[in-house]
Amino acid sequence: MRYIDEFRRPESVERLLALIRNRSRTPVRLMEFCGGHTHAVFRFGLRQLLPETVSLLAGPGCPVCVTSPTDLDRAIAMSRIKGVTLATFGDMLRVPGSDGTLQEAKAEGADVRIVYSTLDALGIARANADREVVFLGVGFETTAPSVAAAILTAQQEGLKNFSILSLHKLTPPAMRAILDAGEVRLSGILGPGHVTTIIGADAWRFLARDYGISCAVAGFEPIDILLAVRALVENIEKQSPEVVNAYMRSVRPGGNPQAQSYVDRVFHVAATEWRGLGSVPMSGLFLRDAFAGFDATLRFPVHIEPGKEPPGCLCGEVLRGRVEPTDCPLFCDLCSPEHPIGPCMVSSEGACAAHMLYGEA
């Protein structure tokens, strides 16, 4: 498969590992911002192949994991409204809210349907004029443009039974929040390659400029990840913080302006609640007034008590990079993929799930 196989060649992976081993002297702590990287690192077993001087830490880049309990409760409550069909990506189905999951609501009779694209949700709305379709919009900058496109299409078609609950979040502000909290000492950051495909490598310049931290924007194949790690190790050894694009085939300095323009048209930015980070300024996407007709929170105002974190759950600290999944007292014991307590164990990109499912042997 083109653009996949070449970036997985074992000889090339070994070569890169050797180059990294040769160069790396100073112990470094790199945050894999994106859950997709956590997943890839575990799946390919890269952690054990990297030298001991390089340690990788998972960050808050898992949109499922950072959905606040209150927001999830809101989605579940909406799904229970008679006549509502809640369309969601599969990833959200098993995340525990304060009182159950979407999957449980479905088992109890709520009309919850899994979709693979916002276009599918539009399709459901078109095919079922008697149902109110609410799309659960979870995801970062990679996904937001497709949701914006769906809304514009719905507007053009005059669809009356389609709305979205926007829980979309922006990643650079979250990165700032983590660094400002000062809880973790990071030497460098593995930047999210697909988010950055949309927002552009320039969006991360502030890391080197304001925090003196290097960032290498990485793709998701083993060679992509290792190229980025190698660039970070190099910059750290040289003590020269830089923001580097290690995913050149997809990422441009300015990102994807077409996608950005869709988002700007449909959404405005405001503070929003992140599980583990609290309220982060200028980090959430909300529908502009012109699209209020598609806003599920206006169409279905539900009263929600502030959601609660499950007692003992350390997801928040895992997301901030403050602890490793193995430090959580619930890990593996009470909290497992079959009986997850927190979102980090549910999501395929969650650090805890990755540790457990792809655990090192």
Added chain:
Amino acid sequence: MCLAVPTRIVRIEGEEADAEIGGVLRRISLAFAREARVGDYVLIHAGFAISLLDEDSAQESLSLLEEVGVHTRSGEGAGP
């Protein structure tokens, strides 16, 4: 949401296209990659093409493996 897959455009119909990988076809939207042509490779995410893959850049990345000395591809982040 990070999962995006490289596919080849085999047919374009207006704003939609059929994208192929390993013999499997997926129907996608080209709303964010209108410059794509048949034969181009695009990254698709949740049914949308999010970037046109650049062959030269891919080769450049792979060629970094051959270099004995390391030099970073800066200039796209920290400065001009």
Added chain:
Amino acid sequence: MPKDTILLAHGSGGRMTHELVRDIFLQHLGNPLLDTQDDAAVWTLPRACPERIALTTDSYVVSPIFFPGGDIGKLAVCGTVNDLAMVGATPLYLTAGFILEEGLPLEVLYRVVASMAEAGREAEVEIAAGDTKVVERGGVDRMFITTAGVGEVPEGVCISGANVKPGDVAILSGPVGQHGIAVMSQRDGLQFSFPLQSDCAPLQGLVAEMLKTGRPIHGLRDPTRGGLATTLNEIAGQSRVGIEIEEERVPVSEEVRAACELLGLDPLYVANEGKLVAFVPPEVEVAVLEAMRRHRYGKEATVIGRATSAHPGRVVIKTTFGAHRVLDMLSGAQLPRIC
């Protein structure tokens, strides 16, 4: 081809039921046992009476009921036959119970039953007893089929998931992931077209060839729901052995690989319906492999790993890059990822 649909009356046991049995079930599946239409099938055991009988049961609720390479009927026959084959039994007879949704077109039932007859012929097995019930619209999703299968286990054959020993070689009969992807490609919303068919097939012939070598086979299992990874975990648990496999050695076709990339699935967890994994002592590896490769359903048989005394109950996979990681059982349903 019958027109019309299934009505509740078809399940009432009266004239309409009898007509349905005659016109569809007996028409395709008819054989001396089934044709008696008694409440139970009775047959005489052969003179050389087998010491051990194998008995299995299964239910089939696949949706959609027609998919590339098969349908719920073919699946029901092959799946049940394969359960028997996995303990080394020669399948003798199956039973099939049908729960039909009111409104199901008769033509659909006709096609499914015809397909079962064809699968039965290939598997050299007959359906000796059957049952039909009809439930109201919405009571089932079109059609469910429940089966039982009985077979005889030849003397000296002792195949079990609990029988695998450290050092045993693991042989996989062919590429994995085809059935699950073929079924998914028919589901709404995914909008992808997959050029391959389900691998649904009866494996009693393949197992017979393996047994004919006269060599011992310790364990056999067909990796259905949950995929190869789940099956290996089951065996590791049952036999209290560790299992180590090499990712590079597990055959996956390019098309399945591509579909899995698109959907965010791992081929090791995708269902198969025409594959088996065999655990055999290392000294018989060559003979068994040769026998498998001579059979149409074992042409691509290959060694993928072995059982070990280390880490009993655990399955470890060596990745393409030489790292080792735990390959766990499937937890929950494997939902296609966006993330």
